[in-house]
Amino acid sequence: MTPILDIKQASIAYGDIVVVPALDLSVAPGEFIVLLGPSGCGKSTLLSAIAGLTDLHDGQIWIRDKNVTWAEPKDRGIGMVFQSYALYPRMTVEQNLSFGMKVAGVDKATIRSKVAEVARILQLEPLLTRRPSDLSGGQRQRVAIGRALVRDVDVFLFDEPLSNLDAKLRNELRIEIKRLHEELQRTMVYVTHDQVEAMTLADRIVVMKSGHIQQVGTPSEVYNTPANLFVARFVGSPAMNMLEGRLQGDVVTLGQCARLSVAGYPLPAGAGGPVLVGIRP
Amino acid sequence: MSRSAIAPAKGQNRNADNPAARGTRPAGFAPGRIGLYIFLGLTALFFILPLYVMLVTSFKTGEEVRMAHIFQLPRSLNLDAWRAAWSTDCGYAKCPGISTGFWNSVKITVPATICSVLIGAFVGYILSFWRPKGANILFGIIVLAGFIPLQVFLYPTVRVIAFFDIYGTLWAVILVHILYSLPLTVLLFRNYYVAIPFDLFQAARIDGAGFLRIFFALMLPMATPMLVVAGILQFTGIWNDFLLGLVFAGPANQPMTVQLNNIVNVTFGEVQYNVNMAATLLTAALPLVAYFVSGRWFVRGITAGAVKG
Numbered sequence: 001m002t003p004i005l006d007i008k009q010a011s012i013a014y015g016d017i018v019v020v021p022a023l024d025l026s027v028a029p030g031e032f033i034v035l036l037g038p039s040g041c042g043k044s045t046l047l048s049a050i051a052g053l054t055d056l057h058d059g060q061i062w063i064r065d066k067n068v069t070w071a072e073p074k075d076r077g078i079g080m081v082f083q084s085y086a087l088y089p090r091m092t093v094e095q096n097l098s099f100g101m102k103v104a105g106v107d108k109a110t111i112r113s114k115v116a117e118v119a120r121i122l123q124l125e126p127l128l129t130r131r132p133s134d135l136s137g138g139q140r141q142r143v144a145i146g147r148a149l150v151r152d153v154d155v156f157l158f159d160e161p162l163s164n165l166d167a168k169l170r171n172e173l174r175i176e177i178k179r180l181h182e183e184l185q186r187t188m189v190y191v192t193h194d195q196v197e198a199m200t201l202a203d204r205i206v207v208m209k210s211g212h213i214q215q216v217g218t219p220s221e222v223y224n225t226p227a228n229l230f231v232a233r234f235v236g237s238p239a240m241n242m243l244e245g246r247l248q249g250d251v252v253t254l255g256q257c258a259r260l261s262v263a264g265y266p267l268p269a270g271a272g273g274p275v276l277v278g279i280r281p
Numbered sequence: 282m283s284r285s286a287i288a289p290a291k292g293q294n295r296n297a298d299n300p301a302a303r304g305t306r307p308a309g310f311a312p313g314r315i316g317l318y319i320f321l322g323l324t325a326l327f328f329i330l331p332l333y334v335m336l337v338t339s340f341k342t343g344e345e346v347r348m349a350h351i352f353q354l355p356r357s358l359n360l361d362a363w364r365a366a367w368s369t370d371c372g373y374a375k376c377p378g379i380s381t382g383f384w385n386s387v388k389i390t391v392p393a394t395i396c397s398v399l400i401g402a403f404v405g406y407i408l409s410f411w412r413p414k415g416a417n418i419l420f421g422i423i424v425l426a427g428f429i430p431l432q433v434f435l436y437p438t439v440r441v442i443a444f445f446d447i448y449g450t451l452w453a454v455i456l457v458h459i460l461y462s463l464p465l466t467v468l469l470f471r472n473y474y475v476a477i478p479f480d481l482f483q484a485a486r487i488d489g490a491g492f493l494r495i496f497f498a499l500m501l502p503m504a505t506p507m508l509v510v511a512g513i514l515q516f517t518g519i520w521n522d523f524l525l526g527l528v529f530a531g532p533a534n535q536p537m538t539v540q541l542n543n544i545v546n547v548t549f550g551e552v553q554y555n556v557n558m559a560a561t562l563l564t565a566a567l568p569l570v571a572y573f574v575s576g577r578w579f580v581r582g583i584t585a586g587a588v589k590g
Contacts, residue, residue, distance in 0.1 A: 053483045074489030086480035090502040099498070100488035147484070 401466020427464025449531025
């Protein structure tokens with residue numbers, strides 16, 4: 001299957017500082033991809049480069065077999081949800097949802113039916129005439145998601161959409177987003193530093209650190225077979241315990257006397273010597 | 282004081298650890314407070330007194346004025362001085378009064394205010410969101426220009442205006458007002474827009490809105506409080522201007538302030554204080570009204586940056 005979103009050797013730089021060095025990532029149609037990493041790892045920068053809000057330093061971005069590296073954000077076939085909601089404060093919910101279509105010159109009947117459909121999906125009907133300032137955080141974020149949905153695009157981008165909400169709402173909206181994904185079967189790229197969100201939402205997780213991809217895999221792959229120490233330490237709560245030991249055959253000696261059989265685990269052939277043993281509590 | 286119902290008995294300690302303390306803290310007057318109020322009262326008096334004298338004098342007849350009791354109330358509300366100031370008196374000769382100046386001032390102030398505010402908003406929008414190369418340097422130069430007294434530029438500006446052959450016209454004075462206002466309005470709007478989340482701008486770009494659409498559909502309506510503040514500042518500033526009106530407007534378009542000066546500064550004959558006072562009050566009336574009408578908006582706009590939402 002051809003990828004719907006294909007990032008080829010993309011690098012992003014602010015002046016002389018390279019934030020993301022040559023990065024490759026392919027996303028299949030309908031996939032839910034989560035970019036996970038600590039703050040400052042370049043995941044949001046990568047997302048805004050996909051959206052076309054940040055220019056690439058080098059490399060290419062392809063969306064649905066079109067090279068969109070130099071395309072304007074509106075021409076890329078993407079919709080985006082921001083952490084700060086970024087709703088237009090002087091417009092009602094309905095105007096917020098229809099603004100993009102109005103700019104594009106869509107006729108009124110189509111706008112109305114499209115807004116009505118999205119409002120139904122997100123249960124925004126009673127809020128349509130309100131201003132963003134009269135909405136709660138969760139309602140605002142639902143409107144922001146709705147604004148992306150009406151665009152009827154190939155790829156949805158989420159930039160830490162839930163981090164401004166309280167814990168209860170965060171759970172509710174997480175379920176809502178997952179439900180939306182299953183209902184619409186669209187490609188979603190979701191940036192977060194919250195591993196619970198990553199684990200529960202993702203088809204595949206992309207773990208990033210200082211612009212580099214550390215591992216790409218399903219949540220269980222990332223959790224059970226981390227590619228490196230960073231991924232092992234970063235994923236999982238409570239965090240993994242790291243103990244130094246010696247490996248001989250399929251037995252690890254920890255400290256002076258504790259012995260641990262690691263027979264069932266996939267070890268590289270001929271492994272031995274000093275090792276770090278990660279144990280999940 | 283409405284709190285007296287729950288005020289404690291005299292001598293009750295309201296500050297220290299008081300086991301009986303409960304509910305609203307009782308009101309009290311410390312000596313420092315009294316001093317503060319006296320000071321504030323005197324300060325207010327300092328500003329109100331001249332206004333009082335002007336108001337009172339403007340309603341007196343010439344005979345009453347000559348009695349030189351400046352704080353005394355007029356015997357009756359005599360409107361002769363106001364009538365003379367508005368429509369007959371020019372100081373030394375009979376003429377249409379300062380009513381022509383009033384309309385000249387309107388013709389100068391209204392377009393100059395609207396243009397300078399809108400251009401300031403537009404430039405501020407560009408500097409904050411589109412950030413062209415060198416935007417910060419440009420902004421620095423604009424603000425710097427605002428700090429240089431405009432008298433410095435007066436002669437070169439006269440030459441430039443004369444070069445374009447519009448010297449002594451309404452256009453000249455309006456144009457000069459707009460140009461000299463821009464540093465302030467650009468500064469106001471640039472700082473207002475810098476505080477608006479950048480995400481909003483990006484969301485609009487994803488929605489496909491372009492350069493002008495984002496400004497007119499999104500950023501201009503969002504800046505309503507600042508539009509009001511800049512509008513009032515510009516309106517009062519341009520209305521109260523004397524120098525630019527004197528230099529650039531030409532005799533036919535002299536604004537109210539210049540005519541007021543002509544009335545007040547008579548070199549011969551008798552000084553008509555009552556007419557002078559009335560003319561001055563008439564000149565100051567419109568900015569005052571503008572301020573009172575929009576005072577609530579003004580304060581809201583000034584503090585808009587400080588409070589979120």
